[in-house]
Amino acid sequence: MIEINNIVKSFNGKEVLKGITSNFQKGETNLIIGGSGTGKSVLLKCMIGLVKPDAGTVLYNGRDFYNSDKDTQQSIRREMGVLFQGGALFDSKTVEENVRFPLDMLTDQSASEKQERVAFCLQRVGLEAAAKRMPSEISGGMKKRVGIARAIVMNPMYLFCDEPNSGLDPLTSVKIDELIKEITEEYQITTIIITHDMNSVLEIGQNIFFLYQGDKLWEGKKEEITKTTVPELQEFLFSNKLLREMAR
Structure with a gap:
């Protein structure tokens, strides 16, 4: 389980994350969605230690990542697996x-x-x-x-995926989604996926977290998302033709 509590991050005086709080359960595909520039990637970087938040805590099974000794931090890092957006192969x-x-x-x-x-x-x-x-x-x-x-x-106990379907055709995207979900459930990993792919939301989104201009505006299950009354989430969702049809 991963818990984030009141995560705040600013760059050059601009607040990018405005006190984000949530928790992510093991054995589930947790999707963080939102438009470009909403803070999704910054939040992920705060969680894995690439960017240090200005305030707040990140807990891995109760261990405070940023307020632990170096040995504990290194131990947590060894429990992480990261799939980068571009693959990042040598x-x-x-x-x-x-x-x-x-x-x-x-x-x-x-x-x-x-x-x-x-x-x-x-x-x-x-x-x-x-x-x-x-x-x-x-x-x-x-x-x-x-x-x-x-x-x-x-x-790993924790798997982070940054836009895993970026640049892929629809059929390959579905296969990658299915593989990530299978591995998550098979090994009971806490998986967090940054995505703007609404097909991923519909297919493998178990816990979904919507960011808008650095704020968490909605969190819930995929079965609930098309019934949202949050205007910003409605606009984000229903720009997708498939979701518009499902909501009718």
Whole structure:
């Protein structure tokens, strides 16, 4: 479980996050949605330690990330897996070398232990046949799956996905959504997904969190979202044709 309490962040005097509070349960796909520039990515960066909030706390199973000693912070970081928006693969490394990278950097496992874990993660995302290929030799959807394999190679308790469907065609997007949801439920991970893809909201959104100009204006389940009376959320949702049809 992750708890965020009164997270505030400003840049150059402009308040980007205005006291955000919520909690995210394990085994669920928690989606943070909103338009461009609403603070979604800044909130994610505050949660994973890339940006320090000006105020507020981030708790991982009760452990205060920003008010803990370095050993505790490092322990929490090792429990995180992150899927970056662009995949962030190393062009000079093979698929299996990309997946193995966190194990090389953060563990003292033997070569055989690393190889076994990498093979398992690639098999889990359906890419065992691509292990020796370079990123330039695989499709965008395959790169996202490599990113997922790398994100779970350390057997994380917490998985963060920044726009996992960015740049993908609709069919591949659905497959990536399904894979993330399956992994979340199978391993009981606390998963947080930053997205503006409304198909993702409808398909895998279990807990949904709407940000608007740095404020949390709505939070609830996907079954409730089309019934919202929040004007800003209505405008965001019903710009999507599929949701307009569902709401009729």
